[in-house]
Amino acid sequence: MKLNRPWWQNISLTGQTVTEHIVDDPVQLALQVSRRLPAGSRGALGNTVAKLAGERFPSVAAIGFEAAGERANAERSIDSAVADASLADADFSTKRSANKLAHLADVALSLGDADRAEALIESVPAEARRASWFAVAARIALYRGDHDGAVEFASRHPRNAHLAQRMLGEQAVFAGYVPELPAKVGYSPVKGRVMHVLTNSLPHTSSGYAQRSHSILKSLVEHGYEVEAVTRPGYPVQVGVAWAAGEDEIDGIRYVRLLPARLGQGLRERADQQAALLAEEVRKFRPAILHTTTHFTNALAVGAVARAFGIPWVYEVRGQLADTWASTRGLKALESQRYLEFSARELDAALAADAVVTLGENMKRQLVAGGVDEAKISVCPNAVGSPFIDEPPTKKDARAKLGLDDELQLVGTVSSIVDYEGLDLLIRAVALLAPEYPQLRARIAGDGVALPGLKVLAEQLGIADRCDFPGRVARSEAIFNHAALDVFVVPRKDLTVTRSVTPMKTVEASAVGRPVVASRLPALEELVVDGETGALFAAEDEHALAQTLRGLLDDPERAAEMGENGREWALSTRTWAANAATYENVYERLVG
Template identity: 35%
Template structure:
């Protein structure tokens, strides 16, 4: 393992400089995870911090030397070497730690801000201890729960209680959970995205007083309120101008519940005289299964766009009248908040969400979303039918969501939350020290 020893590194850190340590980064990888990092870094720059980001060894295996590039005033460091899937974890982690140490020498941060998963926390803690720099850890999700959800889907396991009683939970789950708990325990402070996530972290012994919530948010400039549909896209996808379009935008994975949405859509078509369409925007490993289900149920009125670049997503929100987040009843969905509902709110879509814990928290905070019973296609069909038949209610939801995110869920407001955490470690915006 790493040869770095605590408090032996020589460094003259500059207050106001923060290094974010992540798994993947924008623009090489475009996802909710990398966009949150980038928007956060930009917002922190705007309030006076100097921010840089370093991603793991192996994200850009074609690179032959440690290098940096600047994107919208944020410095991104790219490390050298192959991913951990191609070598032993010990060797990979040693190299990751050593190269992040080099980045710290260059960037001279006063604080290390690690983000999920625990490999980033381990790296940050080794380097932070070496130089005497505080480390905070941002738990953005519980990846062990995501893994268990995929296994449950693959093998048709609805309840692990009896399996756990007889055999225990899989090692891949328990070991990852243990490493995440340890990573949080070794951090000076923990940040997470929602109250339900904070409660989950606290139940494993981390003190609530050392957990801060910095929720998912949206760039309202990038996602303005849209008043009219996008006629060009309607023509491309043969969506009649008078139809009401129900939409989903995100990754196509098992726990998102897109199967429930498709079943509810075909039920809805039988119950309404309105012209309705369903648009599924995104790609993922579950897409073939979803397309097969659609063909089985009717194969009419559903559009699959495939993956759409982030810079074009706004146009697709313009297609949608009612935006649905149909997540299934599962631990990962109960715990982890997605990013896309905030974009939908910001663009003035009427939003419908399943009543899993994390989404229910968003609905309660915003007062701007209709809920249905998770996994229940009849419940979703009922909610959609009610909104289709009540244009005034759709308008109420549209206004409430757009107003709420602008008041409560912007990256600029998040920067103030981060700044409060950073200042508790004596790390202040550079502009405040001039």
């Protein structure tokens, strides 16, 4: 396939993305860039930056420490700067002094410490507050979920006009703005054509979301549908792929990129822009059904286009993204303006759609409790296809391929490495077991914002030599990383989001015949039959996890039996072929 690379649009989008990040959150931009570096070099580079910055540039030093996963050192850099006599006695009428505190507050906010950030900016007298102060105050308000406060602060200084415009757009969309398009008279859809509208996709994103989307599209093609996928405007250039083509084709699936020269300013303009760009793709492809996924901004555009063309649309609820947002902000976030409006908009999308698909029974019950008609909800759980349904590699063969010692006792996971996965609990449990099990190792394959901190924790606990962090693995290698383990572990924290959202990784682990040890949470109880396909333990209890692992490490025959039961369960209840039949029923019901 000949790749059409819209270089001019990509260059323009890249410039706009960088500029907006500098205006909206420059510290977060620096951290995002650091997280795109290879996992092996991230820590060393972060420490080098911190060392070079030293006491002269404490904000830069703190960013370096954070990139390296050394949160305590990052916090100490901020504290030492604030405590410095020259800063404490500063004349806040000078621009330099007030800006310095604003920069430190920005760094504190990037560490997730909104209280510290707020205390820093409040120490600046009202008469010394300038553009940078109001910009940080707006970012703190947004972090706390206060859209109205974010708009108010961003609008207080003329130099923050672009930031204010973006804050206003976000405020409007979360408050209920809905884009509208004029009716498209004479539209003639082609029966059997379905367009999926996605947030991201292969090959530029390899998350569970992208894998699920691709598996669904392939299974629909096998059932005789013509499919096309369209990703959100600006993707993948916005995530750093400046060389992206206008289309990608993978396994015969066509992914269309919406790459305008510039994106709309703020979420409201981008909702309108996405609807207009999507309408043009619908005119070209002529689908009979539109199908989109969380979060609700996708649904806004798809709903507008479906109404304009007079065709039905499906909303697939793959997660509770309001809960994901709140998971890093504490219990107060659940009462914030953003959380309440986010949840309301997600429910609006499910109510407006002609059909709803979700991943599990817990998520279905939440939708029904919110007023969504149970009759229009279908459950299509995360599932497996080839190569996971094929005969899996043996543990010995998988370890040989990955260069791992066959005598080791390996416990671990293949996952995105973020805080709510609770992988620090796995490190702590291994530290508890290490004295009794000289061959025990933790192997955590994947990448994410929490990875540097896990490496630091392993060093602090004295088990760095017992922990293997191979980083992000290619999709073709994922099955070997599953199969190489003795026990697959999912130690998720007990949060609103983890209680409802079912992950894909446990199904894949079961499919390759590995026992799964997981936190006892409602969503994971749907995926692990306690005592048969794996074992459940009390969430956030490292001693309970250690004891559960001990039971399987001491009884490998029982562990092997659980793995066999898990494979049988996965192949009988969790395949994309079975899900495709459910999607087909949904589509046939919509188009008659």
